[in-house]
Amino acid sequence: MNIVGVDLGGTYVKIGLVDSKNGKILKKSSIETKVELGGQEVVKRIANAILELTEGTDYHAVGIGSPGSIDKENGIVRFSPNFPDWHNFPLGSLLSELLGKNVYVENDANSFALGEKWFGAGIGKNHIVALTLGTGVGGGVISHGTLITGSTGIGAELGHVIINPNGPLCGCGNYGCLESYASATAIVRMATERKKKFPDSIIFKNEKVTAKAVFDAARDGDRLALMLRDEVVEALAIGITGFVHIFNPEVVIIGGGVSRAGDILFEPLRKRVNELVMPTFKDTFEIIQSPLVENAGILGAASIVLQREN
Amino acid sequence: MNIVGVDLGGTYVKIGLVDSKNGKILKKSSIETKVELGGQEVVKRIANAILELTEGTDYHAVGIGSPGSIDKENGIVRFSPNFPDWHNFPLGSLLSELLGKNVYVENDANSFALGEKWFGAGIGKNHIVALTLGTGVGGGVISHGTLITGSTGIGAELGHVIINPNGPLCGCGNYGCLESYASATAIVRMATERKKKFPDSIIFKNEKVTAKAVFDAARDGDRLALMLRDEVVEALAIGITGFVHIFNPEVVIIGGGVSRAGDILFEPLRKRVNELVMPTFKDTFEIIQSPLVENAGILGAASIVLQREN
Known part of the structure; x- marks a missing residue:
């Protein structure tokens, strides 16, 4: 099963298509976040990058690791020091609508822990x-x-x-x-x-x-x-x-x-x-x-899906 | 359902028959621990005190809150500063044999937390x-x-x-x-x-x-x-x-x-x-x-049973 992991940072968004069996990153890309364009636009840019990355491949769902305080049940970024204009921003549902897939959101430090559990030193x-x-x-x-x-x-x-x-x-x-x-x-x-x-x-x-x-x-x-x-x-x-x-x-x-x-x-x-x-x-x-080094963000984000659906 | 809670201290053992519906202590008693008599004897004394307390009443199981490091799966006191001679002492199984009831053992500070959850400020x-x-x-x-x-x-x-x-x-x-x-x-x-x-x-x-x-x-x-x-x-x-x-x-x-x-x-x-x-x-x-004050130990001990069987 393939999963898209999105490592949402203040400056860059890293996106990877992950094979959930072994944590292999099949494809990845990176775009600028451009926070100044506003939340709606950031979400559109992420959706387009995912569509581009996954063209011709199927995937099961999307996990996003985001800085800040997250309402994980509803995929809402309550607030984040990295995205000062986002207050109760419905990141999950907006992206889910654009992609037609389930989208799970988690705090990025928590998703790092999940990444280690599923694919790293915590297996x-x-x-x-x-x-x-x-x-x-x-x-x-x-x-x-x-x-x-x-x-x-x-x-x-x-x-x-x-x-x-x-x-x-x-x-x-x-x-x-x-x-x-x-x-x-x-x-x-x-x-x-x-x-x-x-x-x-x-x-x-x-x-x-x-x-x-x-x-x-x-x-x-x-x-x-x-x-x-x-x-x-x-x-x-x-x-x-x-x-x-x-x-x-x-x-x-x-x-x-x-x-x-x-x-x-x-x-x-x-x-x-x-x-x-x-x-x-x-x-x-x-x-x-x-051991995950520069892939920790993407693998952590993909793990959110595995942990929630487990 | 009635449960026996045993608050095992270094000096005294407090024992109570607890109504699990409302945390009411129906009966209670207290005996000296007399650690110097050795573990087997301490367990016998506790068993006798429980038999005396519960004479003519049925009860479901026993929970014991004990100081020290506890192997909760097996009801073993690994060691305890209060019982220097106890090393991997099978408190639960010994008491269970004498009483013919299930006995659950937990660290006393943990059982305090459980007591609050089931009967105190954490309901x-x-x-x-x-x-x-x-x-x-x-x-x-x-x-x-x-x-x-x-x-x-x-x-x-x-x-x-x-x-x-x-x-x-x-x-x-x-x-x-x-x-x-x-x-x-x-x-x-x-x-x-x-x-x-x-x-x-x-x-x-x-x-x-x-x-x-x-x-x-x-x-x-x-x-x-x-x-x-x-x-x-x-x-x-x-x-x-x-x-x-x-x-x-x-x-x-x-x-x-x-x-x-x-x-x-x-x-x-x-x-x-x-x-x-x-x-x-x-x-x-x-x-x-x-809010449990002097009953915290007994109610905590009784709660171990509720938490484990829940």
């Missing part, structure tokens, strides 16, 4: 904590096989768990949320704040500071970079320890741009979480880098 | 976060109607979420767990540490410092007591804000000895959590003092 598992470390820190949790979305569908905000009340100001207005330490944005901020003290750090050899530059420099033994890496590890370890104590998961899967740092991040992180968890939790879980 | 709700503030801080979570126990049955350890990595040493070995701020033990410790600075505080008018004395003194305007109250509120607010962001619950129910402080604790707590949660979470939940 066969019913207890999954998933984190995406990107511009922000997104969370998705599957517990006892159920996606944890909560009573009004806005749960699993793992990035906004406070891990140090004396920590940096977070975009949400609180201090010391996980996001304020472990997002790419936070890492760049933490590096930039220390530029004066560490002017010779190779983090600053290019004008634009990036999280990737920080981890690359750490791999080269750069002092500031290693210090920043340790701070990110400590923050993530405190957060993940809490999630382990709460959900007792089989696996903690970390994706998003920052996760591509690889071993320089994951090795000390595994060690530190193992020190922090209570003895009974040791060896009950693994911490894994998302 | 009709599917998203409940429950905290017990006693000697330690216990947690129980019902999400999408399911008790969250995790992959090996040890989840929902809400008391051991780190809320301030620079906080006090917790019994678990970490620093700044919720339990290290909001348990009765922590409150007594925090008060005692400041006795030298506040020798005239009415907290110390009796030789034995208790959490109750702290909240009573706060109600009388005692300066140290109000300071301690504020610290407990801040810690609980940070923890609860995290649980709200994670579970998006309908209700956060707080029980255990400390909860009996009432408004002097709950009013500032509600205010502070409301300040800390992200705007989308405002008005999605209530924070409620457990």
Whole structure:
């Protein structure tokens, strides 16, 4: 069975035709979102891109992973920081009308968790904590096989768990949320704040500071970079320890741009979480880098269909 | 239908015959646990107490809420700080053999959450976060109607979420767990540490410092007591804000000895959590003092049967 997965971002929409048996992406395309054209027009553009991509092929249904607060029952984007004009926008039904197919909508961090369950590091598992470390820190949790979305569908905000009340100001207005330490944005901020003290750090050899530059420099033994890496590890370890104590998961899967740092991040992180968890939790879980990489969005979106119809 | 609920504590075992229709406790009794006699003997004593309590009445099954790590499928107490000699102790099957009835075992903090769902402040709700503030801080979570126990049955350890990595040493070995701020033990410790600075505080008018004395003194305007109250509120607010962001619950129910402080604790707590949660979470939940009070243990234990057979 083929499914269309739509990874709806603020700048680009990535669309893929996915074979649900094995998660193979048969075809994919990408269009600009062009939010400024308005919701109706964005939906039309997505519909046209799907029609083009699937020309001559049949497909079963469409899953869309969207940032923001989603009314999943009705396929409505309640609101989204990425689409400031969308208030209770009926994304699902509008697209469904244009295509004549069932369309399922889910928050993008939740759909990342579903993608890992169906096609990634969570296959066969019913207890999954998933984190995406990107511009922000997104969370998705599957517990006892159920996606944890909560009573009004806005749960699993793992990035906004406070891990140090004396920590940096977070975009949400609180201090010391996980996001304020472990997002790419936070890492760049933490590096930039220390530029004066560490002017010779190779983090600053290019004008634009990036999280990737920080981890690359750490791999080269750069002092500031290693210090920043340790701070990110400590923050993530405190957060993940809490999630382990709460959900007792089989696996903690970390994706998003920052996760591509690889071993320089994951090795000390595994060690530190193992020190922090209570003895009974040791060896009950693994911490894994998302294997889906650049296909995580499309596969996650396609998984929404599988999870809902399961 | 009548159910026997057994609240197994380190010092006392409380047993009640519960009408499952309305949660009315028809009869109850209490015996000393006498852990020192060994597990087999403790089970015999419980069986005899149940036979005595239910003489002449029929009952359907038995639920036991026990401290420690429970293998709920098999009714086994893996281990428990309260019963140091019990390792993989088959509590359920031993009691079941003696009584000829089905016996269900669950962790006591989880059974507290179930008791609230079936008979307390969580009736009709599917998203409940429950905290017990006693000697330690216990947690129980019902999400999408399911008790969250995790992959090996040890989840929902809400008391051991780190809320301030620079906080006090917790019994678990970490620093700044919720339990290290909001348990009765922590409150007594925090008060005692400041006795030298506040020798005239009415907290110390009796030789034995208790959490109750702290909240009573706060109600009388005692300066140290109000300071301690504020610290407990801040810690609980940070923890609860995290649980709200994670579970998006309908209700956060707080029980255990400390909860009996009432408004002097709950009013500032509600205010502070409301300040800390992200705007989308405002008005999605209530924070409620457990209404079950001294019957919470028995009713929770009886609810295990209802939840499992439901």
